[in-house]
Amino acid sequence: MSFLDLLELDFVQTALIAAAVLGLVAGVLGPLVVTRKMAFAVHGTSELAFTGGAAALLLGIGIGYGALAGSIIAAVLLGVLSRRESDRDSVIGAILAFGLGMGILMLALYKGRTSNKFGLLTGQIVGVDSTDLKLLLISSIAVLAVMAFIYRPLFFASVDPDVAMSRGIPVRTLSIVFAVLVGVATALSVQVVGALLVLALMITPAAAAMRLTASPLRATVLSVVFAEIAAVGGILLSLVPALPVSALVTALSFVIYLVCRAVSWRRSRST
Numbered sequence: 001m002s003f004l005d006l007l008e009l010d011f012v013q014t015a016l017i018a019a020a021v022l023g024l025v026a027g028v029l030g031p032l033v034v035t036r037k038m039a040f041a042v043h044g045t046s047e048l049a050f051t052g053g054a055a056a057l058l059l060g061i062g063i064g065y066g067a068l069a070g071s072i073i074a075a076v077l078l079g080v081l082s083r084r085e086s087d088r089d090s091v092i093g094a095i096l097a098f099g100l101g102m103g104i105l106m107l108a109l110y111k112g113r114t115s116n117k118f119g120l121l122t123g124q125i126v127g128v129d130s131t132d133l134k135l136l137l138i139s140s141i142a143v144l145a146v147m148a149f150i151y152r153p154l155f156f157a158s159v160d161p162d163v164a165m166s167r168g169i170p171v172r173t174l175s176i177v178f179a180v181l182v183g184v185a186t187a188l189s190v191q192v193v194g195a196l197l198v199l200a201l202m203i204t205p206a207a208a209a210m211r212l213t214a215s216p217l218r219a220t221v222l223s224v225v226f227a228e229i230a231a232v233g234g235i236l237l238s239l240v241p242a243l244p245v246s247a248l249v250t251a252l253s254f255v256i257y258l259v260c261r262a263v264s265w266r267r268s269r270s271t
Contacts, residue, residue, distance in 0.1 A: 016235055018132070019228075019235050023228035025144065026227045029181060030202060033203060040092050041179070042182060044093070044096040045183050045186045046071070048095060048099040049190045051070045053070065062132065064187070064188075072184065075176075075184075076176070080176075153174060155216060200250035201249065208226050210223075230250075233249075234249030
């Protein structure tokens with residue numbers, strides 16, 4: 001089939017819509033994730049999303065629901081257990097190891113198709129059906145609505161938590177709420193790039209954008225653009241040669257990051 005013929009297939013169109021939505025959500029959350037130094041936390045959350053998806057696969061229910069439940073549990077655990085910043089890395093490491101171990105156990109007990117197991121780790125967006133897309137759209141709208149409501153105090157708390165706390169901003173509560181939002185976005189991203197490569201959408205585009213500008217608004221806009229290019233572009237590039245979507249998404253993200261680093265370096269040299 002030609003490239004244009006593939007674009008007319010229902011599952012490809014569904015995949016492209018899902019990727020576009022995920023690019024928007026990941027792009028909006030990404031700069032704050034980078035500012036709050038939560039990259040490792042995102043990876044830990046993705047492992048619990050993987051565990052939830054594996055449990056859903058074993059129980060015969062929607063993988064998206066399981067991944068969403070697992071990621072929210074992980075986000076709450078991270079928010080509650082890592083009260084001190086010095087505890088954060090050890091708590092994330094413990095949750096990451098537990099999630100990966102339990103997920104592997106559940107996949108070992110699952111007797112269904114091997115492709116379903118592999119898809120949880122590396123992504124299988126072509127398997128996203130209308131039910132998964134509906135869950136993705138509803139969850140994404142909820143995440144963006146909450147972000148619009150808490151963005152200003154959350155950004156203040158992210159840049160200078162001590163001053164924000166002294167001015168009565170509920171820094172601790174905002175941290176837990178944001179962790180849950182990141183958990184939801186991480187669970188949604190697992191369907192595109194899998195639990196092992198979720199940082200490609202949640203971190204890399206934002207890190208690239210923040211190399212080009214110090215403006216929060218511009219960084220967010222660029223982060224969304226870069227995430228959309230990686231997510232949608234990865235699917236489009238994978239159609240004709242039938243290559244893994246996750247590999248191309250991560251490759252595009254990394255190329256964008258390298259280009260932005262080069263631009264940033266050139267600017268610093270010229271000043």
